[in-house]
Amino acid sequence: MVAFVLGFNLVLSVLLWVVAWHVWAWRRKLARAAHSLAMAERSTHQVLVNAPEWILRGQVESAGLREQYYLAQVQLQQARQALAVISAGVALWRGSLGKPKRSSTRKRGRWL
Structure with a gap:
């Protein structure tokens, strides 16, 4: 009976030692x-700490650019x-507003 109790305690100790070793390994991995x-x-x-200010600044600058556009x-x-008004005025001043444009096939002079 003593041998059974000692054997059972030994098996239980080894089993619990294996469980403790696995728990310890899991703890290291989790750490x-x-x-x-x-x-x-x-x-x-460190990268994003100023992001809200940058976003707000970008929104303000975008609104300003939209206004300028x-x-x-x-x-x-x-x-x-x-x-358009100036062009119409120049056309009136030259007198070509109501007149048809001259043909580009003008007769040339005798000596040309």
């Missing part, structure tokens, strides 16, 4: 994974209208 995740979090934090479009339209 390495936690360390890697902490390092990754620090790296991303709109104003440039208005100025371009006004310039086109002014050039």
